[in-house]
Amino acid sequence: MTPRTLPTPPRRLLLALALIGTALCTPLAHADTWPSKPIKVIVNFPAGGAADQLARAVSQPLQEALKQPVVIENRGGANGNVGGEAVARATADGYTLLMSSGGMVSVNPHLYARMSFDPAKDLMPVAAAARVLVFLVTRPSLPPTDVKSFMAYLKANPGKLSYGSPGNGSSPHLAGEMFKSQAGLFALHVPYRGAAPALQDLLAGQIDYAFDPGIALNQVRAGKLKLLAVGSPHRSSQFPDVPTLDEAGLRGFDADTVFGFYAPAGTPPDVVAQLNTQINRALALPAVKERIAAIGGEPAPGTPADFQRRALADSQRFGALIRERGIKAD
Template sequence: MKTAYSPRRRHLLGRGLTLAALATTVLALAPAPAPAQQWPSKPVTVIVNFPPGGAADKIARAITQPLSETLGQSFVVENKAGAGGNIGGDAAAKAAPDGYTFLMSSGGMVSINPLIYDNMTFDPKKDLEPVAAAARVIVYLETKPDVPVNNVQEFIDYLKKNPGKLNYGSPGNGSSPHLAGELFKEKAGVDAVHIPYRGAAPAMRDLLGGQIDFMFDPGIGLSSVEAGKLKLLAIGSMHRSSRFPDVPTLHEAGLTDFDADTYFGFYAPAGTPPEIIKKMNAEINKIVNSDKFKETLAVMGSEPASMTPEEFGQKAVDDAERFGKLIRERHIMGG
């Protein structure tokens, strides 16, 4: 049975239907939020929390260029150094979690810095999300040429004869080269003065200039080793370097279980859409496994490392446990 409406009622119903149709049309024409599949739609910033020329910077640039080509937007490296990586880490942690800011960092900023800095302005384990590993960075024990030694045992003997007279540089307190230096002092029973720098590159400049005596190099000075400007005594890893297969590890030289490797990789502000993190992880892993990237790392003496975000995150947990005892015993504090 048909319902009878008054002329006014029919007018209002018709008007309501017209407005509803108009609203539907407007919504259909309005731009919808860009789904993750359309990301990125503008340039992406990659913060590097160490100065230009260091391991983190070189790895970041080796990855951001192919990312730009593959994803069709610029990935712009921005160096924010200082406080052992905390300044750049803080900037990334407080950036909008929209997929347009990432951090390239040593794993130590996440695993070690919370153990040595009392005044961190962010919590890296809560405020940053692991995205992808990029490289296992090996440290190389190098001395300036006029240190009168030719192998690890001679160097240990020389240090014992000159306690506290030699100094070594590092990219900063709590960095893997610093921890390697303290681990070396503990296992070898020697004393040397630590001089922290704001990155590996300035420390290497002073080693080459003779202002410091030795350094655990994250790979940026290996060309100087090959040119005879530095002496390479040993590898601070459990595995020999493919670039210097004849150089022993410190473990082989008698410092049992000496392992100062660290993993460098990408992080995102907490809350970044998981689809974007998943896409970044997949694209970075492709680059990390490419021959071109492996060749870049070979020059630095590093090894490629592809992982899931979960695996990369677990590395920070493992490193905090691995170095925690050393940090407490050696009273290592952030500068």
Template sequence: MHDVPLSHRRRRFLAQAAVGLGTGLVLPRVGVTQDDKWPSRPVKVICNFPPASSPDALVRAISQPLGQALGQSVVIENRAGASGMIGAEAVAKAPPDGYTLLMTAGSTITTNPHVFAKMPFDPAKDLTPVAALARLNLFLVTRGDFPAGNVAEFLSYLKKNPGKATYGSAGNATGLHLAGEMLKSQAGVFAVHVPYRGASLALQELLAGQIDFYFDPGIALQHVKSGKLKLLAIGAPQRSPLYPDIPTLHEAGLKNFDAGTTHGMYAPAGTPAPIVERLNREINTILATPAAKQQIANLAADATPMTPAQFDALMREDSKRYGAVIRERKITAT
């Protein structure tokens, strides 16, 4: 049999295709990929901090509406430990198919690479930014009977009494610790750092009068309202809408003081762009709803809808700023 010329083959294929369409035969659509079918099963979000933590509260605030938008359930799994690295490593090494995501505090991305000599993964290379959920600011809070009623008096006391005041944190190299060191560096003061195993323990000691102040992630504000503690300033560039009369540390003279961190969602590197884009779009839509805004406000945080590229740029800037503080103050994780 002689070969059929290529032009004849093409015409024959097109004729057969037309017949197939006429008989109801479904031909493959050019460019169809597995991304078009995503998600076809439940999506798992690994939160690398424990239940009731701020990352956990944020992901639970969006999980149900996100599941409704995707048409599949969103399952949350808490894998805490090692400053968030256990859960983050699990996602970094998961298949990049959109079915395993990470919900993390910003510190895992911005701080850990600067304080751990070795990490089991590289956040910059092994994780893809998906969506920023909220910016959590820190509040400078003192015990109720601390001899200072405002930031100026507070800084004056520290300068006149070097080493006499103590401040707590959620542990070495945590955001609360870095904020305290930033204050000491910029104000030229010295206070003794007392690390605890979590912010709630530091708060308990502050309420008991065992320490003098700490940077609060939002859990102490109820005690500020009751008068047991004093809120002196916000560790952020802008005032908090929750406390519009409370000044920022920048206003108090600590130029550009920003101890905030952005919690957000990541996917394994290599996750198809259409999946990342859809997740980003759905999450940003949810963040604009009154219900999500209220739940985020309950954490004394601000919703931060942005593109993956904007999220990535913000985290790189935070990492640069915190890295400088860590090197200057010689901070380690131990």
């Protein structure tokens, strides 16, 4: 009997099977080969700020773990939107990351009528780095010595005191507006182009108080500024005797922001998982903890899902505040 010859599969079917095989093998192949070149971390704020310091603190142990250079590149502008867009448009291969404040994801969409990208869709959370607190500080010549007497002093002098912030929509600005809203106060907001110039004017007595993102803590320790309260649900581990605004009567006051790492949407899950693991390990190192503490922050290890949940909660909270106070971007 003549053997039956099987028909040759159609070329289209062979191509489809080849594509399926490639797709099935890609995650494992990527896990085996990544990283094979330097990783770039774009910081969407200028050098020296909290985001920059956090990126540099984590980059050294991260590159030691991954055995590839981790290069920091600062691209500030538009409350973080410039650097955010650069990463959102980058190739989703795990070689371009973003270090940002949570505000770029949870606040900016409420501030800007139009953005060139959608942070919620075009970026994916990789790992939170730190919870950054804000501290209510005043010039030392101001009479009140505690937060309750300070609020009474503000109420007795409506519109006569001013507070500074790094700019409209910044977390210290939102903290200041949250403070006025919940306490029923009125004070003049003075926006600056950065936290450093706001601090300089506070030290010089040109403004009366500020919600500081951590850069004024050395001046507090030196007695050049008075620290009255923490704008966080929990007391600061560095200043355990300083009350929170929640304890002072402003129930639920929470102006914390979470800084962390993002990747372009579509980055392979195995790469995101590796990055998350190594960043969490870096956050547990004493040297990294010390650098985070120096800016008044606290490590915030967790999963990408934890990070995303926090961003969504912040978006709802800050979005309501922005609408209530009519806050707009510069």
